[in-house]
Amino acid sequence: MSTSALEALGSRPLPFLRSSWPWRALAYLLAGAVFCVVPLVVAALSEVLPGWGAVGAGIVALVAFGPFVARFERWRMRLVDLSPVPGTRERRREIGLAVLTLVAFWWIDLAIVGVAVGGPLLLVLSPVVQPEAAGAIAVAASFVGIALVPVGAYVLTAWAGARAAMVRAVLAPERAELEEVRRSRARLVDAFEVERRRIERDLHDGAQQRLVALTMTLGLARLDVPDEAPLARTLDRAHGEAKQVLAELRELIRGVHSQVLTDRGLAAALGELAARSAVPVTIETDLDVRLPPPVEIAAFYVAGEALTNATKHSSATNITIKVEKSRESLLITVTDDGHGGADPAAGTGLTGLADRLDVVGGRLTLSSPPGGPTTIRAEIPCA
Amino acid sequence: MRVVIAEDAVLLREGLVSLLERFGHQVAAAVGDADALLAAVREHAPDIVVTDVRMPPGFADEGLRAALELRRDGLPVLVLSQYVEQTYAAELLETGTGVGYLLKDRVGDVKEFADALDRVAAGATVVDPEVVRQLLSRRRDPISRLTPREREVLSLIAEGRANAAIARELVVTEAAVAKHIAGIFAKLDLPPTQDGHRRVLAVLAYLTG
Numbered sequence: 001m002s003t004s005a006l007e008a009l010g011s012r013p014l015p016f017l018r019s020s021w022p023w024r025a026l027a028y029l030l031a032g033a034v035f036c037v038v039p040l041v042v043a044a045l046s047e048v049l050p051g052w053g054a055v056g057a058g059i060v061a062l063v064a065f066g067p068f069v070a071r072f073e074r075w076r077m078r079l080v081d082l083s084p085v086p087g088t089r090e091r092r093r094e095i096g097l098a099v100l101t102l103v104a105f106w107w108i109d110l111a112i113v114g115v116a117v118g119g120p121l122l123l124v125l126s127p128v129v130q131p132e133a134a135g136a137i138a139v140a141a142s143f144v145g146i147a148l149v150p151v152g153a154y155v156l157t158a159w160a161g162a163r164a165a166m167v168r169a170v171l172a173p174e175r176a177e178l179e180e181v182r183r184s185r186a187r188l189v190d191a192f193e194v195e196r197r198r199i200e201r202d203l204h205d206g207a208q209q210r211l212v213a214l215t216m217t218l219g220l221a222r223l224d225v226p227d228e229a230p231l232a233r234t235l236d237r238a239h240g241e242a243k244q245v246l247a248e249l250r251e252l253i254r255g256v257h258s259q260v261l262t263d264r265g266l267a268a269a270l271g272e273l274a275a276r277s278a279v280p281v282t283i284e285t286d287l288d289v290r291l292p293p294p295v296e297i298a299a300f301y302v303a304g305e306a307l308t309n310a311t312k313h314s315s316a317t318n319i320t321i322k323v324e325k326s327r328e329s330l331l332i333t334v335t336d337d338g339h340g341g342a343d344p345a346a347g348t349g350l351t352g353l354a355d356r357l358d359v360v361g362g363r364l365t366l367s368s369p370p371g372g373p374t375t376i377r378a379e380i381p382c383a
Numbered sequence: 384m385r386v387v388i389a390e391d392a393v394l395l396r397e398g399l400v401s402l403l404e405r406f407g408h409q410v411a412a413a414v415g416d417a418d419a420l421l422a423a424v425r426e427h428a429p430d431i432v433v434t435d436v437r438m439p440p441g442f443a444d445e446g447l448r449a450a451l452e453l454r455r456d457g458l459p460v461l462v463l464s465q466y467v468e469q470t471y472a473a474e475l476l477e478t479g480t481g482v483g484y485l486l487k488d489r490v491g492d493v494k495e496f497a498d499a500l501d502r503v504a505a506g507a508t509v510v511d512p513e514v515v516r517q518l519l520s521r522r523r524d525p526i527s528r529l530t531p532r533e534r535e536v537l538s539l540i541a542e543g544r545a546n547a548a549i550a551r552e553l554v555v556t557e558a559a560v561a562k563h564i565a566g567i568f569a570k571l572d573l574p575p576t577q578d579g580h581r582r583v584l585a586v587l588a589y590l591t592g
Contacts, residue, residue: 201442204465208487209392215491216398220405223493239491246488250466260468263443268470275469275517 005080006161022153025160028079029113035106062098069101070094073167080164086172086180097170112159116152120145189359200257211246266296270303279311285323295382298360299332302378305353306334314338330380340372384504388413389420389434406497417445431459431504447471454478461503463487467513483509507543508583515541528570536563541586
């Protein structure tokens, strides 16, 4: 099943002719006839008003009808194009579309319907409409007319599809579409980040504090029990287990959200990351300013993922994280001396990184020849 | 000792009060945010302050910033942190001796915690073993030149232990400890001086180097 008239044109002739697309195209184009009312009204006004008055009325009509024309065009586009038209609602574009429709499209629509439908129809009906022609010629003309019906269907569908594509280009330029997708992804990522912070806060304020209080209570209780009492061993065990849970919870919370990143910025947070890394990490940075939170979070994420990858897969013995800030972007380079051969297609890690960077308009480049070294570079705009 | 406590979680604050009282200290004030801490210190002039890092109103590092301010007047401060942050540890240690930085978990080990408090009040420097462990696992130069035994000794120095205590802990003679310490100082390029501050410098070498 095709999703638009233009796409349907590409299918094989018989299925295409049997499909609803030519009929949809016809309905689409005929609906344009309503616009002939506006030029007629303006023409009628020019009889009453002086010349400039009619021009003024025309302009007023364009501005006033712009949104209605646009809404009508969006609505009927569903006849020939099933994918939704994202809404930009730019006044300028709507008026532009109104001008295009009222000045040109409506009569081209009707002219094409006239040629593509009327032409074959007239030929088919020639024995009726041209009784003066010789019988054989009229019958031949009828056959030619029947043969031209499929051609008419193609012409109708082609123009309807092209017209819809033009309307779409005016109402929803591709750039706006991509921009909207990017913004919506950025909103999603922001929402996740807020949620992670909330989870971290809740765990910190709730479970973690209670567990610390619990270990303290157990510790105090232990003071009152002589070492040789059987209760002492039980208390020691409970104490040890509570501390273990606390340590695990701490690691969990740290993975959810880096508090030091929020408090002290990227350089400090990378330092913590390096401190916890199993493989020695050198950090080279002269970054001494705070960057917008989405940039810091994305950069931190890149460094974290790159470290995890290097540690898990590359048998690296040395990792370098370099952070450089230029006027309009942040460049973060992670190099390891492992065996290389990292394949973006193999796991979700690198793809996830690229996706995560895409949200902030950043780019990821990877160089990982077999034998190493592996270099991951991320560039994040931060004007 | 007279102690001022700053901790925003009520449960924990009350726990700390009863713990410190249990060990014979007097809690002059127990407050819930950094501003109240600074006010309480002005009012009660305590011997030592115990403070959380993360407190209202911003729930960022208010407690640490307050601690750094108090350290400028030389007041002993023991900072409790929910997790180890090298940055915080380094900032605190740079303020000189009489300072401590411990994971909050350590208050569960009540005796050790009370002991750490006493040592900080007496002018020692106490760093959480976790901080030291992270540093030792990461550093290569010049820390990599230390022998495992010397690392052990250094981590105990970081916890603020005196030579005698280190000797007890490692079950060696005090002379052996002194020998290890001399080795550490030499490998970290800390020239011999009369200043006991070299012990702190050795720890600082990890944190800031």
